[in-house]
Amino acid sequence: MTLPRPLPADAAARAVRLAPDGADAGGVRGLVSGTIPFSAVDGPGNRFAVFLQGCNMDCPACHNPHTIRVCDDCGACVDGCPTAALEVVGGAVRWRPDACIGCDACIAACPDASSPKARSVTPDALVAEVRPVAPFLSGVTVSGGEATQQATFVRAFFAALAADPTTARLTRFVDGNGLTPPAVWDALEPVMDGAMIDLKAFDDDAHRALTGTPVAPVKASIDRLAARGLLHEVRLLIVPGRNDAPDALHRAATWLAGVAPDVHVRVTGFRRHGVRPGASGWREPTAREIRGYGDAVRAAGLANVTVV
Amino acid sequence: MPHPDAVAPPTADAPTPPTVTPPTVTPSTVDGPEADLRPEARRELDAILLDGTLTYRQRVQRLAAFAENLRPMPPLRAATREALDARVICDMYEGNAPYRPRYLLPDYAAALANGSAYLELPPPRDLAEATWFLASMYANVPSITGYPVYLGDLDALLAPYADGLSEDAIVEALRPFWRALDRMLPDAFVHANLGPEDTPMLRAILRLERELRQVVPNLSLKVAPGVTPDDLLRDATETVFACAKPHFVNDPMMRADHGEGYAAVSCYNSLKIGGGAHTLVRINLKEVALRHEGDTEAFFTTTLPHDVEATAELMEARIRHLVERSGFFEHDWLVQEGLVQLDRFSAMFGVFGLAEAVNVLMERAGASGRYGHDADANALGHRIVRTIAGLVADRPQPYCDGFDGRAMMHAQSGIDLDVDVTAGTRIPIGEEPDLYRHLMAVAPHHAVFAAGVSDIVHFDDTARRNPDAVVDVIKGAMATGMRDVTFNLDSNDFVRITGYLVKKSDLAAIEAGARHGSTYLGAGNEAQAHCTQRATKRVVAAERQAGGRG
Numbered sequence: 001m002t003l004p005r006p007l008p009a010d011a012a013a014r015a016v017r018l019a020p021d022g023a024d025a026g027g028v029r030g031l032v033s034g035t036i037p038f039s040a041v042d043g044p045g046n047r048f049a050v051f052l053q054g055c056n057m058d059c060p061a062c063h064n065p066h067t068i069r070v071c072d073d074c075g076a077c078v079d080g081c082p083t084a085a086l087e088v089v090g091g092a093v094r095w096r097p098d099a100c101i102g103c104d105a106c107i108a109a110c111p112d113a114s115s116p117k118a119r120s121v122t123p124d125a126l127v128a129e130v131r132p133v134a135p136f137l138s139g140v141t142v143s144g145g146e147a148t149q150q151a152t153f154v155r156a157f158f159a160a161l162a163a164d165p166t167t168a169r170l171t172r173f174v175d176g177n178g179l180t181p182p183a184v185w186d187a188l189e190p191v192m193d194g195a196m197i198d199l200k201a202f203d204d205d206a207h208r209a210l211t212g213t214p215v216a217p218v219k220a221s222i223d224r225l226a227a228r229g230l231l232h233e234v235r236l237l238i239v240p241g242r243n244d245a246p247d248a249l250h251r252a253a254t255w256l257a258g259v260a261p262d263v264h265v266r267v268t269g270f271r272r273h274g275v276r277p278g279a280s281g282w283r284e285p286t287a288r289e290i291r292g293y294g295d296a297v298r299a300a301g302l303a304n305v306t307v308v
Numbered sequence: 309m310p311h312p313d314a315v316a317p318p319t320a321d322a323p324t325p326p327t328v329t330p331p332t333v334t335p336s337t338v339d340g341p342e343a344d345l346r347p348e349a350r351r352e353l354d355a356i357l358l359d360g361t362l363t364y365r366q367r368v369q370r371l372a373a374f375a376e377n378l379r380p381m382p383p384l385r386a387a388t389r390e391a392l393d394a395r396v397i398c399d400m401y402e403g404n405a406p407y408r409p410r411y412l413l414p415d416y417a418a419a420l421a422n423g424s425a426y427l428e429l430p431p432p433r434d435l436a437e438a439t440w441f442l443a444s445m446y447a448n449v450p451s452i453t454g455y456p457v458y459l460g461d462l463d464a465l466l467a468p469y470a471d472g473l474s475e476d477a478i479v480e481a482l483r484p485f486w487r488a489l490d491r492m493l494p495d496a497f498v499h500a501n502l503g504p505e506d507t508p509m510l511r512a513i514l515r516l517e518r519e520l521r522q523v524v525p526n527l528s529l530k531v532a533p534g535v536t537p538d539d540l541l542r543d544a545t546e547t548v549f550a551c552a553k554p555h556f557v558n559d560p561m562m563r564a565d566h567g568e569g570y571a572a573v574s575c576y577n578s579l580k581i582g583g584g585a586h587t588l589v590r591i592n593l594k595e596v597a598l599r600h601e602g603d604t605e606a607f608f609t610t611t612l613p614h615d616v617e618a619t620a621e622l623m624e625a626r627i628r629h630l631v632e633r634s635g636f637f638e639h640d641w642l643v644q645e646g647l648v649q650l651d652r653f654s655a656m657f658g659v660f661g662l663a664e665a666v667n668v669l670m671e672r673a674g675a676s677g678r679y680g681h682d683a684d685a686n687a688l689g690h691r692i693v694r695t696i697a698g699l700v701a702d703r704p705q706p707y708c709d710g711f712d713g714r715a716m717m718h719a720q721s722g723i724d725l726d727v728d729v730t731a732g733t734r735i736p737i738g739e740e741p742d743l744y745r746h747l748m749a750v751a752p753h754h755a756v757f758a759a760g761v762s763d764i765v766h767f768d769d770t771a772r773r774n775p776d777a778v779v780d781v782i783k784g785a786m787a788t789g790m791r792d793v794t795f796n797l798d799s800n801d802f803v804r805i806t807g808y809l810v811k812k813s814d815l816a817a818i819e820a821g822a823r824h825g826s827t828y829l830g831a832g833n834e835a836q837a838h839c840t841q842r843a844t845k846r847v848v849a850a851e852r853q854a855g856g857r858g
Contacts, residue, residue, distance in 0.1 A: 037744035038781070040771050046780035133744055136784025138776065306773060 011054035011070045011118075011150050017092040018120035030126065030153035033067045033118040033145060037133045043173045043196060043232060045138025048130050052153075053118035055146040057177050057211040059200065060279035061239060061270055066104075067145040069112035077106035077116050086116055095119075113276065123156040131166045139171030139193070148180040151187055158191035173232065177211070178218030185224060194232035195225050201243040202252035210242060219255075226260035234263055238293050239270040240283045246296060253300030265305045267294050349378070369454050376403040382625035388618040396595040397619045399626065400452075400588050400658075400723065406630040408450040408640070410656075413571055414647040415582040416460035419445060426641035435469040435478075439485040446493060448641065451574075455493045458573040458581075459500040459525055463510040470509055478512035483520075486513075490522035497574040500525040504532035504559045506540045514543050518550040527554035528572035530562070531786055541782055545775040548795050556793040558754075558786045565758040575721050576760035576792050583652025583710045585759070586630050589623040590658030590720045591615060593665035593692065594729045604669050604688075608695055616699040623655050623715060624705055631707045654711035656759045657700045658720030661729040662689050663736050679749075680735030686749050693717075693733060697756045716759035732762055740766070747785060754791040764794050771797065 015029035031053040036042075039049040054070040055062075062068060073093050078086045085099035086106060093116045100117070107115050130140060140161060142154050154174065161167045171193040178197045199218060201207040207215035225231040234256060238244045256265065269285040285293070294307035345353065356362070356370045381404045384392070391397045402410060420441060423431040427445065432438040442460065449456035470478050489498070502510050517527065529544050530536075536559075544554055555572065562570050562578055569581040579585055600611040631637055631650070642648045666679040666689045677685040697717050705715050719732030730736045733753045740746050743765065750763045765785075771778050778795065785793045 036742075038742065038777075040767070040774040040777035044776060045774070046777035046784075132748075133784075135787040136744065136747075136781055138780050308773075 011052065011145075012152065014053075014070050014073070014092075014118075015120040015150075015153075017073065017090075018094065027122055028153050028156045029120050029122055030150050030157065031070065031118045032121050032126070033064075033115060035126075035129065038136065039141070042141040042143060042175060043139060043194065044171070046136055047173070048133055048137055048140045048170075050126065050140065050142045050147075050157075052142060052145045052147045052150050053115070054149050055144055055177065056149055056179055057146065057213050059211045061210065061237065061275055061282070063271070063274040064145075065113055065274075065276050066107045066110075066115040067118075069110075069114040071110075071114050071116045071118065072112070074111070076111060077109045080105050080109035123153065123160040126157055127160045127164050127167060130161065130170070131164065134166050134170060137170055139173055140167075141173040141175050141196075143175035144177075146177050146179070147174055148176050148184050148188065151180075151184045155187055155191055158188070162191060176221070178221040179213055180221055181217065182220070182224065185221065189228065189230065192230065194230050195221075196233040196235065197222050197225065197231065198235045198237065199252065199256075200237055202248050202255070203243075206243045206248065210239065222256070223259055226263065231260050231263050233266055234260070235266045235268060236293075236297065237268050237270060238285060238290070240285045240289065242282070244285070244289070244293065249293060249296045250300060253297040253302055257301040261301060262304060263302070265297060265302050266308060267297055267305060268308045269293070349374075365454075372454075373401075373403055376405050376407075379405045381405075382629045384625055385618075385621060387614075388621045391615060391618040392622060394595065394599075396592055396599065396615060397622055398590050398592060399622060400590065402452055402587060402626070405634070406587060406626055407634040408452070408636055409584050409586050409630065409648075409653065410452040410588055411457050411573055411577055411579055412449060412451055412584040412642065412648055413458040413573060413579055413581045414445065414449055414456075414460075414642050415569075416442060416445065416465055416647075418582075419645070419647055420465060422645075424641075424645060426645060432469065435466065435473070435481050438466055438469040439482070443485070443488060443492070446489075450640075451497075453495055453497050453574075455495040455498050457497050457499055457577075458571055458584075459489065459498060461501040461530075461571060461581075463502045463507055463513060464505075467507050467509040473508070475508045475512050475515070478509060479515050479519075482512060482516060486516045486520060486522075490520070490524040493524055496523045496526055498524050498526060499528065499571075499573045501528050501530060501571045502554065503530035503540075504536045506537050510540070511543065514547045517547050517553060521551045526574075528557050529554040530559040531556050531782065532559035533783075533786065535559070538779055538783075541779045542775050545778045545782070545795075548778070549772050549775070549797060552796060556782050556786075558789075558791045558793075561755075561786075561789070561791050572760065572792070576762040576794075577656065577718065578758065578760045578791070579654075579716075580652045580710050582647065582649055583654075584648060585716075586653055586655045586707065587623060587626045588656040588658050588718065588720070589619050589626065590660055590718075591619045591696075592661045592729060593659055594661030594668070596661075597665035597668040600669075604673055607669060608691070612692070612695055613699055616696055617703070619657065620700070620703045620705070620715070623657065627655055627705060627707055650707060651709040654708040654759075655705055655715045656718040656720075657696075657715040658718045658732075659693065659696060660720045660722060660726070660732050662692060662719075662733040663730040663739075664728075665689075665692060678739070680739060680746065681741055681749075686752075689733065690752050693753050693756055711758070717757045718759035719753065719757045719761035721762040733757075734763055743767075743781070747781075747788065747790065751785070751788050751790050754789055757791060761791055762794060763790070763792070764796050766796050769797065 011031040012029065015031040019029055032050060033053040034051045036049040039047045042049045051067060053067055055068045058068060071093055073091060075088050075093055078088060078093060082103060082105060083099050083101050085096045087094055095117045106117070107113060147154055158172045161170060161172060172191060174188060174192055174195045176195060176197055178199065197218065199222065200210050201215060204215045207213065222231060222234060236252065256263065267290070269290040270282060271284055272280055272282065290307055294305055298305050353374060356367055356374060362370070392399065420438060421431060423429050427448065429441055429444060432441045446456050446459065451457045473481070502513060531541065547553060555576065557572050557578065566578065566580050570578055571581050572578050577585065596611060596615045597607070600607050602610070637643050637650050663679040666685050669688060670677055670685050675684060679685045679689050700715050700717060704713050708714055722731035733750060735746060735749060741749070754761050765781070767778065782793055
């Protein structure tokens with residue numbers, strides 16, 4: 001089992017290292033692994049989704065494992081790049097998008113299976129990317145990685161969205177793993193409109209096995225966000241044999257129904273696509289099993305359940 | 309199909325049928341006198357008369373086209389004739405001697421209000437009478453397809469007869485009429501309009517659409533910010549999920565070009581109600597670019613003006629034949645009763661193959677950027693379209709008072725004969741970038757195409773769980789200046805071909821014949837353009853059916 005371990009390098013620090021010389025040297029920067037201008041699966045309506053690099057969980061079932069760890073500039077990837085799109089400048093590994101062919105040899109060469117391609121942006125620069133898309137959007141969602149690991153940046157980004165007349169009407173959502181401590185929610189809640197939280201297992205031992213972290217902080221986040229009317233959705237990822245025991249599902253759903261009976265619950269069956277070798281041998285649930293999970297969750301009194 | 313019991317196989321108990329002795333002497337047969345036909349024409353005729361997979365009406369329509377084309381085309385300059393023969397320009401196989409306008413948009417509201425002397429019908433008094441009145445009109449409205457391409461803004465036309473009726477009651481009252489549209493007018497170019505106001509009649513029609521899932525009528529919803537509520541857009545989106553209809557049209561943009569009385573008909577053709585389009589002539593920009601000699605500047609200064617003028621000349625010749633020689637505008641009942649008026653007509657100047665033209669010119673200039681993906685390539689595409697629009701705006705056309713004496717630009721959405729050339733100004737199938745960049749690449753064209761432009765927006769099945777995301781995209785598209793928006797979802801039983809719909813199950817069954825004439829065009833298009841990205845089907849229908857739609 002993978003135990004929780006500290007991030008090898010802090011995402012914000014890496015974002016500052018990547019900042020162009022002299023540009024916003026003292027300002028807030030974010031480390032962004034990618035953006036999607038139109039997303040229909042990251043909250044209500046059509047949304048601009050921002051994926052931030054770095055996560056404090058280490059789930060074998062993660063579909064984007066290259067977003068978990070933050071590049072520590074060790075340089076192991078540089079020589080392996082077939083098109084010389086990576087170089088070390090001033091102690092930082094830098095990526096030249098124009099030379100990149102997207103072969104992901106860098107991720108294969110990384111001891112942490114991380115990507116050196118996450119880019120460093122200021123809040124204002126990211127707002128400028130959202131602005132032309134704004135007419136097509138209900139809102140913006142920050143995801144990851146774990147977005148709240150870069151809470152200072154997220155707060156500044158959301159505040160900048162709210163201050164810009166073109167983007168002010170957009171709702172601002174956080175898609176998170178729930179480990180976020182109360183002090184971070186305190187900082188984010190004034191500038192956010194909703195959150196979507198994963199509950200990857202209800203029992204602590206199962207949660208530790210699936211994520212390397214305890215479940216109590218996740219439940220505390222769900223409880224807190226629901227009480228403040230900010231809990232938009234809870235996702236239940238079900239892995240056969242690991243967190244699909246009927247009584248555990250029932251207890252999870254019963255607890256959720258007590259905390260937030262109207263919350264949108266998305267029940268998703270595990271899929272192997274993109275996962276690391278640790279989970280590539282795990283079994284995918286059948287369509288019938290997934291329907292059964294949905295029925296079990298609804299039986300606890302949750303009305304707004306989507307089964308994917 | 310006969311009931312399986314109708315021809316029972318012989319059984320042991322069945323009496324043996326009497327043996328018939330064949331006549332011993334076969335009488336010799338004698339050919340009757342034959343019309344003077346070239347062997348090629350004779351083969352073409354037989355292909356219609358001896359093809360049992362065509363319905364009676366499909367054969368009659370093809371026979372009419374065959375007969376029309378025994379006559380020569382209106383005279384053209386040699387250069388124009390050469391461009392037509394090389395299919396650089398194309399008359400859509402409308403036929404050599406046009407005798408009815410391509411698209412007619414009768415003023416159904418006036419007919420309902422005044423009744424019709426020709427039809428010997430008084431103004432209807434209730435919903436049942438109104439639907440029968442309209443059905444009677446439809447049987448007498450011509451177009452290039454033989455079926456009406458415009459059924460009216462049916463919500464607005466029928467709402468006055470449903471005053472006080474609940475949505476449920478309207479659904480019940482309208483169901484037989486709605487079914488009959490699909491059964492009586494089996495052609496997916498038959499098009500009704502709805503909106504932009506939200507009414508119980510409109511909601512009832514959307515409900516019927518979701519319930520009946522018919523190919524006919526094709527459907528457009530007019531969308532106006534501040535008038536069309538999000539909730540109605542959501543309802544319409546759910547209807548798209550069910551049956552790939554309606555299209556969404558930008559009402560303020562259309563009104564700016566055509567005035568209040570406009571409608572979208574056939575495939576994305578926006579025209580004036582009480583008028584229409586005499587003809588649609590189109591220019592194959594891919595072929596124009598391939599035949600071009602010289603640099604990119606010469607393309608704009610020499611080649612485009614030459615080929616645009618050839619297109620315009622072909623258009624003018626066809627308009628003149630229709631208006632000056634066919635007698636339509638003197639004698640047709642729609643004209644005589646004022647339901648269409650010559651001064652509300654124009655003609656459609658179609659362009660297609662822009663993507664290939666841009667890519668050819670980029671390659672010749674030593675640039676690698678491709679249309680839809682590269683800023684320079686997109687800018688070149690926009691320049692080509694605007695240059696053509698300028699040339700068309702400077703070229704007077706006769707009998708086109710419906711558009712200030714000029715033809716209207718139209719991004720033509722293709723016909724089944726098109727091979728390796730992309731419809732209108734679309735990005736080639738399979739090459740589309742992500743949806744946002746896709747819309748940004750094509751949106752700048754939309755202002756130019758007063759007579760309609762089609763960009764089909766594909767959503768995967770996740771959108772089905774988030775209809776509000778689709779509503780957001782519709783509103784964004786309108787706000788960004790898109791004129792027409794059409795969605796296709798991967799998983800419903802309909803596939804949108806060029807602008808019309810066919811059922812996937814009908815495509816699969818085409819070898820046994822299909823009830824909807826347009827399904828044949830769909831089968832051809834499917835085979836040529838792989839527009840469903842599925843295995844191609846063998847094509848049984850004759851391709852050069854008159855008037856390949858657009």
